[in-house]
Amino acid sequence: MRWHTPPTFPDSPMELPLIRNDLTALVAEAVHQAQQQGVLPTLAIPDSPVERPQNPEHGDYASTLPLKLARSARMAPMAIAEAIKGRLPDSPAVGSVSVAPPGFINFTLDPGWLSNQVDEIVAHAASFGSVDYGKGERIQVEFVSANPTGPLHVGHGRGAVLGSALASLLAAAGFQVHREYYVNDTGNQIEVFQRSVWARYLQALGEDIAFPEDGYGGSYLVDLAAEVVAQEGDRYRVLGEQEGRPALTRLGMSRMMDTIRADLRDLGVHFDTWFSEASLYQDGAYETVLARLKEGGHLLEKEGAHWFQSTALGEDKDNVLVRSTGMPTYFASDIAYHYDKFERRGFPKGINVWGADHQGHVSRVKAAIAALGIDPARLQVVISQLVTLRRGNDVVRLSKRAGDIIALRDVLDEVGADACRFFFLSRSADSQMDFDLELAKRQSNENPVYYVQYAHARIASVLRNAAERGLEWSSGRSELLQHEAEQALVRKMLALPELIETAAEALAPHLLPHYAMELATTFHNFYEKCRIISEDDGPLTAARLKLAEATRVALARTLTLMGMSAPERM
RNA sequence: GCGCUAGUAGCUCAGUGGAUAGAGCGCAGCCCUGCGGAGGCUGAGGUCGUGGGUUCGAGCCCCGCCUAGCGCACCA
Incomplete structure (x- = not known):
């Protein structure tokens, strides 16, 4: 896998x-x-x-x-x-x-x-704004990485949007970007999943058995079990618990991953690699890492378990790597994973986008890779804070039935990917945020998503209009653009490459929507003050049409970096 | 208790140690003979949580305190 x-x-x-x-x-x-x-x-x-x-x-x-x-x-x-x-x-x-x-x-x-920069912008078109800050260096961005035990929730959605926009930003800044999803397909949570799916399956077959207390109680497993029964009947029960249960678990995990992939696809998020945690145990990464830590004197045996002696490296506490049962912890996998990333695959840099609940994990992982001899500065972690979902003034509550999450799918279906992405992007990852569903789907001036896309559609409309009239503007003389509003627009467009460099350096994709708003405002201002298509001034019309096209290019690029559509019509 | 993050306009949020702290929404006015009014312009609204410190200069850096969220398992 x-x-x-x-x-x-x-x-x-x-x-x-x-x-x-x-x-x-x-x-x-x-x-x-x-x-x-x-x-x-x-x-x-x-x-x-x-x-x-x-x-x-x-x-x-x-x-x-x-x-x-x-x-x-x-x-x-x-x-x-x-x-x-x-x-x-x-x-x-x-x-x-x-x-x-x-x-x-x-x-x-x-x-x-x-004003002559307008020609440059039009010539660069879809690559306008790109800079060579990264100098082609490889960089891996790991994000989402939700367990394959259930559907994605809103918090995952925020991480997905932040991670994918960051990846696009880094690519535009000249890095060779590798997008990766780390699939936690082994360990304790899979054990819990296994028991949960098995119980739901037997229940779906009519057995009156108890659901595990610590199981995944969301209704999605009830649905999954019903599906399996409808498609394959009691095949897994016939195989018996020894064989049937793991087989059912594999099927369940694969179904969950299908769901997750579909959610991400519809959110406009794509990965180059889906990396299996289990593979680290098959290809020796885990053994290598343990041996190395032991050699370095970082391992401590205590009460039958193996601990990573992180206190010696300035951490608050030691952490268990191998339980007394012999089963490795998630932390052990994670060290092996980062070893694979930085040493075996040799990424010079890696960025992890993690949820706020993993924040305590950051310094541990850095200490561990440092103990392996890897410069911890090669790893940067972006922590994405919690999302509170609202409808106007009401907070959307978690439901036990849905597994105590708010499914990303529900939000996506309700407000659409573009609005979802814009709102998730417009707050810095550090800040907790409110996401107002009512605002996000409102098609009015209160909603910034439409404001930005409207500017693009408006330009597209003017350009269509010009084409219908047979106006030819490609040889328009941009030096005619001396109006204050025209110059302001060019200035704003020239800020895009700088913004890309700054945002890539600071890992700050939230600068994009703010820039998009400013660019749209500057265009609307120009549009009010300067008539683009005028009957009595052909040269100025051609120059302004070229300026409009340049603006469209810059807006489209910004929207694309955000993973949003740039509509020709709305 | 310890760690991480946040506290900036009524609300939601920007703000790489520099000049008069910004935006959107909301509020009050104003702008349509013509390219998309989902638009534009103007205005009111701030002790940047708080007390110290560093600096020629602090919303930003350092220390203390207050408030909120998250984390502190042989979970992930």
Whole structure:
């Protein structure tokens, strides 16, 4: 139960250079010049990328390097700023540079250069926004990884959306991304599942037997048992408990995985590998890891069990790896799994998206892989916090009948994948969130999902309109786009590659929906202020149609990264 | 008790140590002779939980405290 699909390759490597990074380089060059000429003392320059000022009067970008340098250089920040400004190499992108107290260097982009970027954006189309931050490095993103013992719940949905958007983001940022689902198909929970399915099966055959107290009580197993009885009758009972029960369990698990895969598919989530926990025991990973830990003196035998001596590594407590019964714990599998990831398969980096209930597990796993000699910094864990489902002001309660979960399927059926994804993405993983079903399915201005998609549909409509009139805009002259609203739109689009880099670095997919809102707003503003198709100005019409197409490209890219559709009509 | 996370506008949430803390919704006004009004513009609304500290500069970093959620099994 370990199968592969072809790996995902990063987008075509024809990225636009990031103006942000160019400007940072210009500043560094100017500082270097100033140092050579003895105007600035020769000392280490702090890492100081240019930033985007919040006040537009301060230009498009600003450097605070003079402020940071003032103390160590023993110079007034304003003097440093002037020294840097005077030595900045020329750049076609930069329109003007000014120095502002107490020591900022402000850059304003050149309007002509800015409007010409529209051609670049249209030319890049679906790859617009991609950057080479990852430099093709392989990175594995592991997410969802729910047990194959029941359907996915809303919390899994959040992890699925976060993980898949993060994976897309990393791919756009130039990483070679591998998406993986770790299937916990062995161990204690499968034992419980086994007894639960068997009991439901016998009950479905009419036997009056007790359901295990710690069993999976959700109605989905009742349904599963009824299905099996309808399809195969008492075949498994005839085989007897020795043979029939494990066979039924395998069938049940496979049905559960089918359900999970269908839920994920409908949520727009796909994996390259479904990795079986059980395989770690068949291919020697588990033995290797135990032997290594033992060699390293990290194993301790106590009360018949084998413990990982994590207290010696600064952890709160030791943890059992092998129970006194000889059965390994989930923790042991997990160490073997990470060993397989980082050493056998050699992923330089891995990101795990885990639910809040696994938070205590993070430092243990890091300590364990460190004990194996793997740099724990190669593993990053994103913890996705709890979701509270609401209908308006009412909290949706868990039902015992459904197994004390709110099924992802129910939410998906009710609000649709796009709304589901947008809402899950718009809060940072760190924050607990409220998900309002009523708001998510409302088709009105209160719902941000529609606001963003509407902008895309509106542009598509204008472009259709232009096509019907036979308007040809591909040779439109973008330098005509000098209106304030037009320039603002280009500026906003150029923020996408920067956002992709920033969000990939910070593992922060929640920046995407916020950006999508801003881009949509900037477009709507342009649309109100600038008539796109005008009868009496052909050249301007062509230029604006090209701008509209560029905006559509940027919006579509953002929506795609979020795993949402970019509708031509609504 | 210990650990992790959160506390920012009425509500839901953004906010890479920098200039006057933002958005959406809600609220109050305003904008339709024309490309999709699921739109646009303006405004009111904030002791950034709290007390210290570091810094030229703190919503952001450090320490204490308060509140909430999650975790602290020979479960996963």
